[in-house]
Amino acid sequence: MAKKSAIVKTAREVKALQxxxxxxxxxxxxxxEEIERLDKFIQSQGEIIKEDKEKLEIASKKVEEINESISQELADIEKEKEEVYTSKQNLVSKVDKKILTFYERIKRWAGNTTVVPVKKQACYGCFMKINDKVYSAVIKQEEIVTCPHCGRILYKEKEQEAQA
Ligand SMILES: [Zn+2]
Structure with a gap:
């Protein structure tokens, strides 16, 4: 019995082991399977990363190009500004000091509209109609004429400008 039970016990153990x-x-x-799945996932992620890197590189190049063209444009503008300033200084030096003082005085309050055109016999600074006498003086262009209403310097608009 003891032997038999021992065999049975071994057989059970073998089964349990199996x-x-x-x-x-x-x-x-x-x-x-899990390793295989993860490998594939890593591979696909790697491809996505590679694609993104390529896209990023292209975008960076574009940004660089844009920056370059902007700095070129800025340099051009700066140069133009200098040229305008120089020509302005040249003009200022040629203008009569009295006229310049007169102009500067109006400019203090009128700013960019110190000198304005006359259109349809109206001052384009204050938009008031000017009388015939002042208007004819503006047309003659023999002397500096100011608007009797606001005091801005008036000039007759050229025909081409008027059409434009
Ligand atoms: Zn005016």
């Missing part, structure tokens, strides 16, 4: 082995094999299979 079951354990099977479970272990299944776990290994599952782990392998």
């Amino acid at each position: 079951l354990e082995e099977e479970i272990a094999k299944e776990q290994i299979d599952f782990a392998n």
Whole structure:
């Protein structure tokens, strides 16, 4: 009985071991599948990262190009500004000091509208109609004429400008 029961016990143990082995094999299979799945995932992520890097590089190049053209434009504007300033200084030096003082005095309050055109016999600074006498003086262009209403310097608009 003792012997028999010993054999039975061994057989049970063997079965238990086989079951354990099977479970272990299944776990290994599952782990392998998981590894394979993760490998594929890593690979696809790598491709996405690569694509994104390429896109980023292209975008960076574009930004660089835009920056370059902007700094070129800024340099051009700066140069133009200097040229305008120089020509302004030249003109100022040629203008009569009295006239310049007169102009500067109006400019203090009128700013960019110190000198304005006359259109349809109206001052384009204050938009008031000017009388015939002042208007004819503006047309003659023999002397500096100011608007009797606001005091801005008036000039007759050229025909081409009027059409434009
Ligand atoms: Zn006016």
